[in-house]
Amino acid sequence: MFKSPTYSLALILLITTFFAFFRLGDHPLEIGDESRGGINALEMLANGDWVNLHYCGEPDGVRAKPPLFIWTVATSMHFFGANEWALRIPSALYIIAVFFLIFKLITLYQSHQFAFWTCLLLLSVSGLVGHHVGRTGDFDAMLLMFLLGGLYHLLRFLDFGNSRAIYWTGLFWGLAFMVKGLAAGTLIPGVLLYMVLSGRLLATLRKRQLWIGAAIGLLFPLGWFLAVQQYGIVWENPEYTGSNVFERLIVHDILERFTQSDFEGRVATSDHNYIFYSLDKTFNLWNFIFWGFMAFGLYRLVKDRKSITRLMLSEKHRLLLLSLSLWFPLAVFLSFVAHALRQYIVPVVPFVGIATMIGICWLWGKYHWPKYIFFILLTFTLGRRLHFFATPHSRPPIAKEQCDYLKDAKAIYVENKALQDDELLYLYFCNQHNLYFENIASQSDYDYYFVRKETYENGSHPDKKVVAEMKEGLLLKLTN
Secondary structure, eight states, rough: OSSSSSEEEEEEEHHHHHHHHHHHHHHOOTTTTTHHHHHHHHHHHHHSSSSOOTTTTTEOOOSSSSSHHHHHHHHHHHHHOOHHHHHHHHHHHHHHHHHHHHHHHHHTSSSSHHHHHHHHHHHHHTEEEEEEEETSSSSSHHHHHHHHHHHHHHHHHHHSSOTTTTHHHHHHHHHHHHHHHGGTTTTHHHHHHHHHHTHHHHHHHHHHHHHHHHHHHHHHHHHHHHHHHHHOOOSSSSSSSOHHHHHIIIIIIIHHHHHTGGGGGOOOOOOOTTTHHHHHHHTHHHHHHHHHHHHHHHHHHHHHHHHHHHHHHHHGGGHHHHHHHHHHHHHHHSSSSSOOGGEEEEEEHHHHHHHHHHHHHHHHHHSSHHHHHHHHHHHHHHHHHHHHHSSOOOGGGTTTTTHHTTTTTTTEOOOOSOOHHHHHHHHHHHGGGEEEEEEOOOSSOOOOOEEEEOOOTTTTTTTEEEEOOOEEEEEEEEOO
């Protein structure tokens, strides 16, 4: 192990870079947010509207997030072209910054050796360098980067007496709002719990710098609100609650998402076992070790009530108290809302890793055998992640076979919902400038037609023939 923190950090960043970029563009597009975000970015480049997100040639009637992340994807595609690689480069860079911040945050309290092994453990799970975070074109890696940046400076303010560091917290968390709206406040309940348990809430609330930092953070939602009022699209007959994206962001995307079991016609995605399910999906094999330490810790607290006081007030245990305080409120909240996808727990996954590593080091200090178990598990989990990266699934036919002739088409008609978002984004990659959509298309003849299977009947298009079948639609070719 390197004796210098600089070398330890450099090695972690080198390994993280490899994990983030290894065969990054070889994996097929994800159907959900990644593909829709790619479409938003390409539409933005085409129409020059940097305030309103567009989808299929019209304002996006579903997505209500601010556009900061889409700006970065559009910029990447401008320089590197319309492809999976360019779509994912921003997230890969953000996840490298995330591990830099995790390392720096840990070394506020613990040794750089501890930070090194914790980061390696976190590299081995899917919750960070994986689906929806560090290797797909989604919002979460950028959100996590700003959340951790803000938290790092907040801890410098709370625990290390840097009174002006809180201003940086306001800046970073304000930028987090511009990525994913009110998700910027994800860590606030945990921070408040941490201050309560460590007995510093009231004293902190009296500090003038705290409120200046909060004012800096609030400038971002205020600025976004004013931008939407001035330049935003107003829907006269919106599909969902809210006449503009700011109203939809607050009411539909937060309140209705968390309270309505039939949100957007979906089946509820969360229940009381979310607290276990989310870690099983994001923290993988280490999840069992975390819960083992949690059970043992609760046993110790019940058996020795004085240990509760030591945990809350001892500086030695500050990082453990912080980690548990950040994880627990979010996990419980998401277990009682109607809709909570597994990636919603991502902002606190680093702290689950920290708590787990603290338990491993405690056990390591008492016995010799735990270190061998740890190295075996770490080698296995890191290897499994690399195997996953090295064996991508195949792309859908539209990405290659059909694109070979669609790229030369002069006009392609696309009926609404004839293509899933991943198929549609591949079509954008192939021939964006000659796409015409059902809601804006003229009655002219086209070279190719994408129509829904449910609306197509044999003989209904005598001048066209079926040349390919998609997941939800058919590809027709004009024959005369």
